[in-house]
Amino acid sequence: MLANKERLHPGMRCKISSENGAAVTRDRQDTSPVLHALPLGTLVVCAQVEADESGNARVRISSPAGWMDARDLEPAAELPAHGLDYETFRQRHTTVAAGDYYGLDFPFSIAMFDTFGAAFLTEAFRAAGTIAADNAVTEIVELKSLGKFGASENAFLEVRYARSEPELSEKLFVKFPPPAEREEYKFGLSRMAHGEIAMHKFSREQPLPVPVARYYFGEYSSHTTNYILITDRIPFGVDPIEPAHLKGWDHLIPALEDHYAVLARSLAALAADHRTGALGYGVEALFPYARSARDFATGADVEERVDRLIDFVSRVAPQLFVDHVRDPQFLARWREDLLFGLANKDAVIAYLHSDPDYVGMCHPNLNPDNAWFWREADGKLHAGLLDWGGAGQMSFAQALSGMLMMVDPERHLAIKNMVLNAFIDEFAARGAGALDFDELHLQYKASLYSTALGMIVGMIIDLMPQFSEADYATMENRFDQRLMDSGLYAAVVWIDDMLREAGDTLSPGGASRIILERIAST
Numbered sequence: 001m002l003a004n005k006e007r008l009h010p011g012m013r014c015k016i017s018s019e020n021g022a023a024v025t026r027d028r029q030d031t032s033p034v035l036h037a038l039p040l041g042t043l044v045v046c047a048q049v050e051a052d053e054s055g056n057a058r059v060r061i062s063s064p065a066g067w068m069d070a071r072d073l074e075p076a077a078e079l080p081a082h083g084l085d086y087e088t089f090r091q092r093h094t095t096v097a098a099g100d101y102y103g104l105d106f107p108f109s110i111a112m113f114d115t116f117g118a119a120f121l122t123e124a125f126r127a128a129g130t131i132a133a134d135n136a137v138t139e140i141v142e143l144k145s146l147g148k149f150g151a152s153e154n155a156f157l158e159v160r161y162a163r164s165e166p167e168l169s170e171k172l173f174v175k176f177p178p179p180a181e182r183e184e185y186k187f188g189l190s191r192m193a194h195g196e197i198a199m200h201k202f203s204r205e206q207p208l209p210v211p212v213a214r215y216y217f218g219e220y221s222s223h224t225t226n227y228i229l230i231t232d233r234i235p236f237g238v239d240p241i242e243p244a245h246l247k248g249w250d251h252l253i254p255a256l257e258d259h260y261a262v263l264a265r266s267l268a269a270l271a272a273d274h275r276t277g278a279l280g281y282g283v284e285a286l287f288p289y290a291r292s293a294r295d296f297a298t299g300a301d302v303e304e305r306v307d308r309l310i311d312f313v314s315r316v317a318p319q320l321f322v323d324h325v326r327d328p329q330f331l332a333r334w335r336e337d338l339l340f341g342l343a344n345k346d347a348v349i350a351y352l353h354s355d356p357d358y359v360g361m362c363h364p365n366l367n368p369d370n371a372w373f374w375r376e377a378d379g380k381l382h383a384g385l386l387d388w389g390g391a392g393q394m395s396f397a398q399a400l401s402g403m404l405m406m407v408d409p410e411r412h413l414a415i416k417n418m419v420l421n422a423f424i425d426e427f428a429a430r431g432a433g434a435l436d437f438d439e440l441h442l443q444y445k446a447s448l449y450s451t452a453l454g455m456i457v458g459m460i461i462d463l464m465p466q467f468s469e470a471d472y473a474t475m476e477n478r479f480d481q482r483l484m485d486s487g488l489y490a491a492v493v494w495i496d497d498m499l500r501e502a503g504d505t506l507s508p509g510g511a512s513r514i515i516l517e518r519i520a521s522t
Helices: 003-007 086-092 110-127 183-205 256-276 302-316 328-343 345-352 396-403 409-429 437-447 452-466 469-473 481-486 488-502 508-521
Strands: 013-016 022-025 034-038 043-051 057-061 066-069 073-075 137-145 153-161 171-176 215-220 227-232 359-362 371-375 381-385 392-395
Touching: 034 066, 086 183, 110 137, 110 153, 110 215, 183 215, 183 227, 183 392, 256 359, 256 371, 256 381, 256 396, 256 409, 302 328, 302 452, 302 488, 328 345, 328 452, 328 488, 328 508, 345 437, 345 508, 359 396, 392 396, 396 409, 396 437, 409 437, 409 488, 437 508, 452 488, 481 488, 488 508
Parallel strands: none
Antiparallel strands: 013 043, 013 073, 022 034, 022 066, 043 057, 057 066, 137 153, 153 171, 171 227, 215 227, 359 392, 371 381
16 A cells, blocks of 8 residues: 555655545545645645555645645656757747747847837737727837846836726836847846746736736747736835835845845745645646756856955955955865855755755745835835746745845844744744744755855856956945945845855855755765
8 A cells, every 4th residue: 555655755746646636634644624625637746755544655745735645646747848958049039939828929128029019019918818808008108128237128118008997007017038139148047037927927817925016918938938028017116115125235225124024924925825725726837846946057167266256355355344254264164165065056956955845936036126115004014026037936945045145244144034033933824834943044054055155156256357456455345336336236245145154153064064964864
């Protein structure tokens, strides 16, 4: 009776194979209360396999959380490759192709948008259910580029309709991939596009526990990786909504701790509703387990890049960072940890996604700049979530490291601990179960090599020579106006945060070594 136990393992994707579906019970025994009835073909993820009192194999699944009979499961089909290789991307990314969701050709740049016009928007909005079949977009009044360098090309869009409908706005926001001429940069971000479009489309079909910008239309082509997203426009700075916040500029946010607390609770609410089944039974089919795991490449010259980073913080501009960058012993340990952590990050990523209890639906980059905030009459702070690029099932630790990537340095460690506790508390309060702080903290620390430190070593260090060593020598601290104006201020904040993590009681390197020891002992 335990044959299935031998072939099922935590993290394994399965599907319901019983013609009559499968009952998900609260406890391991099949006589315990039934929580869910899953239909034939539902995809689930195995979290634990045990025998019940009769010796039958019972499987605990991660979502909707509960236990079921192993005989009702069979392995799911292997997932197809995600994204394109670079050469295929180069051949396709400038071409127009039908989207995966509605089968429509679509523009993927501001320049292309004008050639598609109001007729395209009419067809698109009808297909998405945004406007009625007898309504139409009659005019594009304005398409105004926001002109900001970032992970996408963004614009404000204003339109007119043949007639008004409830909650139908004329002032919209449209998002495209980075410009085609920035080919390598566009390719590096191409794997994140599907999650954003899928999440916004999902928000139209399934109520979410967090506010999101109202979805008007989105399309993604797996053939090219191009996309378009059109949503309602958030009126930043119009009472009661706060002005938009900048990534890394936490020193300008009043009540900063409140903002991170509400973001942590929002992330936990999404993860918890996925765990309990409140997001429905189709999440695994749309957002496969661990498909959104983060991993930023550092290139082949890792040691040289690490040495450049250490030289920058210790010799070129130590006054911009926490004091212990002047300690040779700390620098030696940090160098050793960086090389160890980056060399072993693939094993750590696999470990982070081997326990389904610490994996779920997440926003991967929930900084204050990727949300809008407002206070109700009682003074309570609320948040809506934006910029869902890369959304999907991923390690909670990686998602939290994305949230905490550029916290005000002097408050970074305290806010980090507060955020982890707030996440754990909200997750439990929504009935999703208990997470252990020490385990989540360990995973968070080790995850930094595949998120923040991977990007700092692989990309950010190349940006720092924007100023000469002589220029840096004249900067008193990170608030130098030249840094603020150049965009490098946020990079300095990010590096400083990671230096503080390295100087903490448990360092990222120490956490990675603990995980590698666990892997070796199994």
